[in-house]
Amino acid sequence: MLTFYHSPGSSSMAVHVALHETGAPFESKALSLQAKDTRTPGFLAINPNGRVPTLVIDGRVLTEVAGCLWYLARAYPAANLLPAGDVAAEAEVVSWMSFLASGVHTASRQGPEAVHEAFAVAEKRLAGRAWTVGDRYSISDIHLFRLYWRFKPAHHLPDGKFPAVEDLYARVLARPAVQKTIAAETAAGYALPTSRAP
Amino acid sequence: MLTFYHSPGSSSMAVHVALHETGAPFESKALSLQAKDTRTPGFLAINPNGRVPTLVIDGRVLTEVAGCLWYLARAYPAANLLPAGDVAAEAEVVSWMSFLASGVHTASRQGPEAVHEAFAVAEKRLAGRAWTVGDRYSISDIHLFRLYWRFKPAHHLPDGKFPAVEDLYARVLARPAVQKTIAAETAAGYALPTSRAP
Numbered sequence: 001m002l003t004f005y006h007s008p009g010s011s012s013m014a015v016h017v018a019l020h021e022t023g024a025p026f027e028s029k030a031l032s033l034q035a036k037d038t039r040t041p042g043f044l045a046i047n048p049n050g051r052v053p054t055l056v057i058d059g060r061v062l063t064e065v066a067g068c069l070w071y072l073a074r075a076y077p078a079a080n081l082l083p084a085g086d087v088a089a090e091a092e093v094v095s096w097m098s099f100l101a102s103g104v105h106t107a108s109r110q111g112p113e114a115v116h117e118a119f120a121v122a123e124k125r126l127a128g129r130a131w132t133v134g135d136r137y138s139i140s141d142i143h144l145f146r147l148y149w150r151f152k153p154a155h156h157l158p159d160g161k162f163p164a165v166e167d168l169y170a171r172v173l174a175r176p177a178v179q180k181t182i183a184a185e186t187a188a189g190y191a192l193p194t195s196r197a198p
Numbered sequence: 199m200l201t202f203y204h205s206p207g208s209s210s211m212a213v214h215v216a217l218h219e220t221g222a223p224f225e226s227k228a229l230s231l232q233a234k235d236t237r238t239p240g241f242l243a244i245n246p247n248g249r250v251p252t253l254v255i256d257g258r259v260l261t262e263v264a265g266c267l268w269y270l271a272r273a274y275p276a277a278n279l280l281p282a283g284d285v286a287a288e289a290e291v292v293s294w295m296s297f298l299a300s301g302v303h304t305a306s307r308q309g310p311e312a313v314h315e316a317f318a319v320a321e322k323r324l325a326g327r328a329w330t331v332g333d334r335y336s337i338s339d340i341h342l343f344r345l346y347w348r349f350k351p352a353h354h355l356p357d358g359k360f361p362a363v364e365d366l367y368a369r370v371l372a373r374p375a376v377q378k379t380i381a382a383e384t385a386a387g388y389a390l391p392t393s394r395a396p
Contacts, residue, residue, distance in 0.1 A: 048322050057286050067293025074285040087272040088255050094292060095265025101300035109308075124246050 008185035012053035020177035022076035096140035206383035210251035220274035294338035
């Protein structure tokens with residue numbers, strides 16, 4: 001049994017997309033960052049660091065976007081969210097997710113210029129390809145999608161500046177699992193991305 | 199065939215340790231960050247982002263500590279650097295490496311206080327356990343080892359403040375693969391960790 005602690009519109013959205021991609025049954029626990037729901041004694045007893053996403057798998061607690069995405073892709077192989085049978089391609093997925101977490105996500109702390117530079121590196125890494133790894137969709141595309149979804153409006157990334165990233169973003173946005181996630185998170189209540197990034 | 203571009207004493211050291219743990223044959227290319235060896239047209243043709251570690255696997259270019267560690271662990275399973283047959287434990291390794299890259303490594307940009315806080319989170323995550331994941335050594339331990347090796351002296355982390363991290367560090371430091379790596383990197387020439395982090 002999976003229990004998914006998340007905050008609508010935050011980084012946990014990437015994991016929410018993967019849950020819908022896999023079709024895994026899960027119990028959704030939406031927490032409000034504004035209301036400090038992640039700082040209550042109850043939640044801190046589950047994740048002492050008070051962060052989302054937190055995925056509880058039969059009592060085991062898993063954190064970090066990359067860790068949760070990895071679990072879902074491996075536990076639900078029918079969803080084809082990882083390159084199969086190619087260890088170097090699998091390592092490229094890990095490489096992309098590490099770069100996205102450390103090089104792109106953290107750039108927002110340093111301001112819009114750092115975010116622009118980070119997406120310029122992502123664009124260079126894509127080198128015009130359709131997907132982050134190989135020739136099909138994987139969890140690292142979900143991760144990149146969610147960061148661009150949030151940071152484009154938050155940091156005023158101009159149209160046309162990162163064409164390969166934008167193209168990938170548009171294709172991921174159109175996926176049923178993503179539309180389902182956005183509908184669910186909107187229903188749970190969150191501010192659509194405008195001028196601030198969490 | 200593996201070609202390993204690294205800079206002695208830098209983050210690439212974690213990958214160097216894993217290469218020695220696996221016993222994989224590799225060609226070592228030591229680059230000096232001070233001499234801007236990672237900014238030459240020759241190296242930028244291999245990795246346009248001009249970063250180490252860069253691991254070239256039969257012509258395929260792999261980057262990021264987490265990506266390179268993952269490849270080596272999966273391509274050389276006899277080295278036992280990943281939990282086998284437990285998808286949730288595998289995801290915990292990915293989670294730890296993502297946390298280390300985004301939450302610990304990048305803290306050094308924000309100064310000593312942020313580094314202290316990051317290691318406090320690592321200590322809390324370890325919760326007194328001997329290893330980052332499960333009951334044995336894996337690539338996420340190598341990653342944590344290398345960050346503490348560098349940041350303890352660079353950011354004056356006091357003895358006794360992070361006992362579980364220190365204990366893990368001491369056990370990893372004693373491993374033959376680590377001693378071999380330190381000897382090789384010292385021979386290639388680097389400043390031993392003192393007051394600055396790269």
